[in-house]
Amino acid sequence: MRLGKTAVVLGGSAAGLCTAGALAPHFDEVLVLERDELPAEAEHRRGVPQSKHPHFLLNSGRRAIGELFPGFEDDLIAAGGLHLMPSMDAAYLDGEGWSARKRGTMTMIYSSRILIERVLRDKVRGLENVVIREGVSVTGLTTRAGGTPDGEVTGVGFSTSTGVEHVDADFVVDAMGRGSSVGAWLAAAGWPEPEVRTLDAKVTYTSRWYDLPSPSERPPSWWWHHLVIMPTPDKGEHPAEHEFLVNFFPIEGNRVIACMGSWGIEMPRTTDAFVESARRVRTPLFADAMDRCAPTSEVHLTRSTGNKWRRYDLLRTPPKGLVSIGDSICAFNPFYAQGISSAAGSALLLREHLARADRIDAKFSARFLPAQRKLLSVPWSLAMARDGGYACAVGSEKLPEWRRRVVAALSSPAFSLIVGAAREDAVVDEHFAKVFNLDESLGAMLRNRRVLAGLVRYRVRAALGKHRVPFGFDPQAEPPATDYSPDAAITAPAAVR
Template sequence: MRDLGLEVEELTLDAKVGYSSRIYQLPDEPISWWKFMTVFPETHPKAPESQQYICIVFPIENNCIVAMMGSWGLPAPSDVESFERLARETRSTEFGRVLDASKPLTGVHHTRSTRNVWRRFDRLSAPPPGFIAVGDAVCAFNPIYAQGMSAAAVSGLVVEQLMHCIDPCSAEFPAAFYAEQARVLQRPWSLAVSRDSGYDHAQGTETITGGLRKNVLRRLTWPAFQFLAEAIWQDSVVDAHFNRVLNIQESLADFLTNPRVLAGLGLYGAKKLLRLTGMPPPVPAHRPPPDTDYSALRGLARHEPVSVPESLE
């Protein structure tokens, strides 16, 4: 772009996130009730550093799991010794117990390629014809939010739709594409920066200056996500809409202003206060989870499926 005399504006936010992962083979005999595990980090800024890591275990093929540890502003382990040691110091002893019972298959993979960046091609007054940018070349995210490939795929859908009404070789096509792409990218971008901007060490154009808003984001984001994770287990409509948010089909603002979603969240909140949800009670992080498998609780409430329109709207 610079060779063409064009300067593309960049929005950036780097929360100094690091991730480390390792693949393990599970034993043949069951070692726990779980099929997927997430240990959220402690939200208090003065909590021990070892409790400020997010820990995730998720299954892959051939009875294997990927164990991942992530941190915001803290060093993520980059070697086997530090990975294994820190895994036993995190908020939940269950994370370390699973690794102890499993066989490591790989070394530790570490990455710091986690900066959020949005290059605003849509703000170019005259984008060059015969060329469009998609994927990470336009918008790259902290990978914990798992929306990079979705954003690239949706960009492909934008191209397909526009080709039916605008000649892709015309000078008008890039500007039309970038405008529609920006409208779609605003959805995952808002999700990513709303979380990562809540840290004092975050850097970039999208950092937050007010201390109060930072503290609110830091303290409430993970508990709010936990509440949603519980609510969608018992309300299929809230579940469907939340999946649309994660798959860039619906904005977070639309989700939080949808009357049916708000009613579902409110009903679940009331049931939770009255202990009528059937969900297992919270267990302190230092204790192992119960042996009961609660998978059957998913989708207790049955509703009509949410219609998904063919257009990107």
């Protein structure tokens, strides 16, 4: 059902592109306004500086984008994306040593952010009623009766290289990202500014791109595609680099992104400092792998990583004809890889609500905003559960010191317990994968009686030293290539535990 003549999307990044796909069936024309000139190929651009860092496309995001754009996943893989099973294809260093390699319930597609957006742009450009205007800057909104029950957004103003233009709109979607000015424009028009909830754990991460050696030139021990090094649990003296979260992240074109990040620690900014820090992380494998690759970029550093939720859902009279998608409403610590998937989920949710609507009115906002709040609360609670434990964290959601200490003391052991149980219990593994992929809340998982039973069973067996799957392999040695899946024939030496 058509709900109007023109819908306007502010921003042409991943969130805006997904939104264009959601709007296309319901409006005569969808106009996407983008500040950058969009490249035809998979290239970096000024408006997406985070494209230089690793991006996970979680299963919930894959499904949402696939529903909005059928064939997206196949196109992404055809363009070079890697369809892998992390538990078999990633070397994972957690706790005191390497985890065992085994089959699991979760698969992922690995690619760069720029390839994801290129495939999305190709999909959007295939929609006959979607127009992308590039090189334009949105300057404001036109509104009527701002702040009253009848208040609505009626259009968008923007500037181009030739002057200022205006377009009347039946519906507007803000996908302008963390720096969106929409809240300020609404306040100037008479609406109260939305409450903003924040928590910034001072995460900084730095990345460098490399070309991998050809398959024939790689060491025989490189069974893995992805290398993950979690922060050390050691509370004693150790190099600052042992606190880093490290990824050697595979992408298309036989390339990898080497990435190091931390909470509240100064990160290397130069290539020399980057290489020196890499040699001090918890395992020599990271630096050794970098040495075998050819660097193709400088070091890219990002600090804009705080969690920020603009609570438009709490406004007594939210503006009709306007919603926000992606980082413009809820931005997460990028370490948790929730951004694109959350944006795609919101866009799919919007399409579902538009399909049930007969007009864009106050009732539409009253239905959509609570549903979006419920969707966003899942990734938000996960980010709060981890970032809330850091003493360096600041913001409205900063915990009282006693609670912060409790969270800090319990979060790492609890995570290790869940990861350990998931190694040995298929049900725990299944639900942990759902939580990681934003298909289930952490609270729902921990209320599941079967999951709780699996956690208790694992804890008892661990106390007795009776592990079904070994772990804790020496981090100074190569990660074991043996398949420790329950039905695999295991002939490898025993683990250190």
